[in-house]
Amino acid sequence: MPDLSPVSIARPTGTRFSRVLGIASLVGIAWLVVFGLFLSPNDATQKAGVRILYIHVPSAWLAYLAFIVTGVSSAAYLFKRTRSLTWDRIAGASAEVGVLFMGVTLVSGSLWGRISWGIFWTWDSRLTTTAFLFVTYIGYLAVRGLGGTHQQRARRSAIIALLATLEVPLVHFSVKWWRPLHQQESVAEGKLDGLMLFTLFVGIIAFTLLYVWLVLHRQRVLAMEDALDDQGLDVALAERRAEGAQV
Amino acid sequence: MSTWRIARLIAAKDLRIELRSRVVTNQVLPFAALVMVMFAFALDNDNVLTRVAPGLVWLATMFSMLVLVQRSFAVESADGALDALQVAGVRPGGIFLGKSMALAAQLAVLEVVLLLAAIVLYQAEVAWSGAVLLVTTFLAATTGLAFVGTLYGGLAAGAKGRETLLPLLMLPVVAPVLIGATRATEAAFGTNGASSSEGWPWIGLLVLFAALFGTGGTLAFGSLIDE
Amino acid sequence: MEPVVQLSGVVAVLGGFPVLAGADLTVARGEILLLRGPNGAGKTSLLRLCAGLLPVERGTAIVLGHDIAADRTAARHRVGLLGHSNGLYADLSVADNVAFWGATVGATRDEVAASLDRMGLSGRLAKVPVARLSAGQRRRTALACLVARRAELWLLDEPHAGLDAAGRDDLDATLREAAAAGATVMVASHELERAGALAHRVVDIVGGQVRE
Numbered sequence: 001m002p003d004l005s006p007v008s009i010a011r012p013t014g015t016r017f018s019r020v021l022g023i024a025s026l027v028g029i030a031w032l033v034v035f036g037l038f039l040s041p042n043d044a045t046q047k048a049g050v051r052i053l054y055i056h057v058p059s060a061w062l063a064y065l066a067f068i069v070t071g072v073s074s075a076a077y078l079f080k081r082t083r084s085l086t087w088d089r090i091a092g093a094s095a096e097v098g099v100l101f102m103g104v105t106l107v108s109g110s111l112w113g114r115i116s117w118g119i120f121w122t123w124d125s126r127l128t129t130t131a132f133l134f135v136t137y138i139g140y141l142a143v144r145g146l147g148g149t150h151q152q153r154a155r156r157s158a159i160i161a162l163l164a165t166l167e168v169p170l171v172h173f174s175v176k177w178w179r180p181l182h183q184q185e186s187v188a189e190g191k192l193d194g195l196m197l198f199t200l201f202v203g204i205i206a207f208t209l210l211y212v213w214l215v216l217h218r219q220r221v222l223a224m225e226d227a228l229d230d231q232g233l234d235v236a237l238a239e240r241r242a243e244g245a246q247v
Numbered sequence: 248m249s250t251w252r253i254a255r256l257i258a259a260k261d262l263r264i265e266l267r268s269r270v271v272t273n274q275v276l277p278f279a280a281l282v283m284v285m286f287a288f289a290l291d292n293d294n295v296l297t298r299v300a301p302g303l304v305w306l307a308t309m310f311s312m313l314v315l316v317q318r319s320f321a322v323e324s325a326d327g328a329l330d331a332l333q334v335a336g337v338r339p340g341g342i343f344l345g346k347s348m349a350l351a352a353q354l355a356v357l358e359v360v361l362l363l364a365a366i367v368l369y370q371a372e373v374a375w376s377g378a379v380l381l382v383t384t385f386l387a388a389t390t391g392l393a394f395v396g397t398l399y400g401g402l403a404a405g406a407k408g409r410e411t412l413l414p415l416l417m418l419p420v421v422a423p424v425l426i427g428a429t430r431a432t433e434a435a436f437g438t439n440g441a442s443s444s445e446g447w448p449w450i451g452l453l454v455l456f457a458a459l460f461g462t463g464g465t466l467a468f469g470s471l472i473d474e
Numbered sequence: 475m476e477p478v479v480q481l482s483g484v485v486a487v488l489g490g491f492p493v494l495a496g497a498d499l500t501v502a503r504g505e506i507l508l509l510r511g512p513n514g515a516g517k518t519s520l521l522r523l524c525a526g527l528l529p530v531e532r533g534t535a536i537v538l539g540h541d542i543a544a545d546r547t548a549a550r551h552r553v554g555l556l557g558h559s560n561g562l563y564a565d566l567s568v569a570d571n572v573a574f575w576g577a578t579v580g581a582t583r584d585e586v587a588a589s590l591d592r593m594g595l596s597g598r599l600a601k602v603p604v605a606r607l608s609a610g611q612r613r614r615t616a617l618a619c620l621v622a623r624r625a626e627l628w629l630l631d632e633p634h635a636g637l638d639a640a641g642r643d644d645l646d647a648t649l650r651e652a653a654a655a656g657a658t659v660m661v662a663s664h665e666l667e668r669a670g671a672l673a674h675r676v677v678d679i680v681g682g683q684v685r686e
Contacts, residue, residue: 135419142415146406149487149529152473156402159467160416163398166459167420174423174452178430233492233531237485240495243681248580260563260574267603268565327559334525335578335623336551469547 013220028206035199049115056108058207066098071165074158088154093218125176250341257345279311283364300371301432316396320404339469351393377435388428391457398464405472478658483533493519495682509662511679517662525555554625560616564605576622589622
């Protein structure tokens with residue numbers, strides 16, 4: 001496990017690497033804006049509505065990536081030989097970012113659906129699974145806030161995350177069988193021209209960089225919070241002992 | 248003491264508490280029947296009710312189950328019994344299985360009442376050819392629901408004062424059971440011309456679900472109830 | 475002989491607050507130890523830590539030969555705790571409660587009956603649901619459950635509270651018998667005269683630490 005956390009609370013969460021990463025993701029997003037809003041052409045049927053996809057697809061990819069990272073880090077925490085609170089913090093940071101991008105996915109997706117299908121929502125298996133994940137990980141974040149020691153928090157939330165991850169296929173298949181005849185009219189795959197595909201590609205790269213940057217920083221902030229708790233304990237311990245000395 | 252003996256001991260204890268207190272019989276069952284009547288008010292049309300009867304049975308089951316789970320753990324945390332069980336060195340896997348068994352028994356009674364309510368109030372018809380499928384569906388779904396209920400109920404009870412978390416955590420998780428059990432029940436009822444052979448693939452899903460949460464709960468319950 | 479409880483530099487945290495701030499304590503087998511100290515000094519936390527309910531944050535803690543800092547569940551099955559709450563099921567009768575807690579350690583019917591008898595709960599009272607009992611009677615029932623558990627280490631938090639004179643006598647006699655039979659007893663109490671007469675040794679708990 002690489003040490004991802006600068007230990008000192010006095011130090012900011014940025015490092016040279018994360019600064020480069022931050023600048024790279026900013027540049028990527030600027031590119032995405034230029035390509036997505038100006039350079040790429042309108043779609044034949046969806047007109048400018050197709051541009052929503054440049055946000056929607058990358059954020060959906062990110063959301064799923066984030067939950068995979070949460071699942072894997074949780075498993076890594078539960079596995080004795082790799083047990084480390086760093087895994088727990090990565091899982092938590094990734095889930096927070098994931099919930100955020102899942103929200104973006106759902107909103108941008110229903111806007112796009114309204115333009116291309118005329119409806120905000122359809123009970124398609126992909127959509128429904130996404131909504132399920134969104135609610136489940138809101139619950140996961142609530143479980144993380146339940147308190148207890150760092151280890152207790154880590155164990156409890158790792159178990160919940162792992163169960164949620166294992167349940168995703170069950171949800172996906174149950175919805176798929178439930179509505180076998182849904183309109184398979186999702187992303188106009190193949191109908192996108194070269195520039196559109198390139199823009200989508202730019203979006204995915206930019207968002208992925210942003211995700212890594214966000215998780216890296218958030219993870220460090222979580223590490224600092226934990227370190228602050230521990231440091232606070234030393235102060236509180238001294239006070240508690242002094243309480244004994246007075247008597 | 249073996250996990251299995253502990254499980255039987257805990258299940259017997261829970262059922263005895265119900266026998267003495269009659270909370271489920273006198274409060275939860277009437278509540279569930281009331282929900283079925285409220286559905287009828289909201290969907291004021293006989294045809295609709297017959298068509299959606301299987302879904303409403305399972306929906307009412309899940310809402311009533313929230314109350315059952317809360318009751319199941321209120322009994323443990325009211326006077327610190329959950330702590331005492333842990334100090335007594337009782338295997339958490341045994342607690343999990345025992346409480347799941349008791350919850351499953353209570354759910355089964357609840358489901359029979361709801362099924363009868365659907366037949367009486369919504370004119371749902373059960374064909375004899377679908378009876379085997381129906382019973383299997385109820386067994387598989389009840390087992391899965393009992394495991395999930397105990398797992399998340401224990402988590403919410405372990406974190407004292409956070410019982411309000413239960414619906415948020417539990418309802419999304421039981422979504423596959425709602426879908427699977429509803430479709431299988433529709434097949435058993437022959438709702439919308441469904442044939443009973445369409446129901447069996449759903450049983451596979453329900454069994455998989457029960458296996459996942461049964462295994463997960465038995466292994467992980469100790470960490471979840473630890474305050 | 476190896477001590478039953480061996481704490482050294484134990485720190486325990488509850489909600490970010492160090493309830494135990496470096497506690498050192500050694501308790502020998504068969505000893506009755508009285509813990510005294512002001513409210514909030516850490517008596518309850520010390521007992522809960524020995525019972526494996528409160529995690530050891532720092533320091534070493536050996537209970538009945540098990541390292542509970544590494545695995546706090548290790549010693550649990552040999553420990554009995556009577557905390558502030560009684561751990562009783564209100565809807566069940568006195569006898570059912572004692573039988574249930576006895577059964578968790580495989581106690582026989584006779585042993586359960588003996589435990590009820592020991593705390594003066596046999597006869598008509600045994601069939602009464604706990605919900606209908608007075609506070610003192612509930613405490614007696616909880617003690618009977620503890621007796622039925624046949625623990626090697628007894629941890630009691632304010633056991634005298636709520637008991638009448640006869641109940642206190644029963645309690646003291648029970649603890650003496652248990653200690654004579656080789657069990658180790660740790661009692662946190664404000665009833666200094668009574669508990670002091672019972673105890674072989676007294677320690678003060680102050681500011682999350684132990685003073686001999």
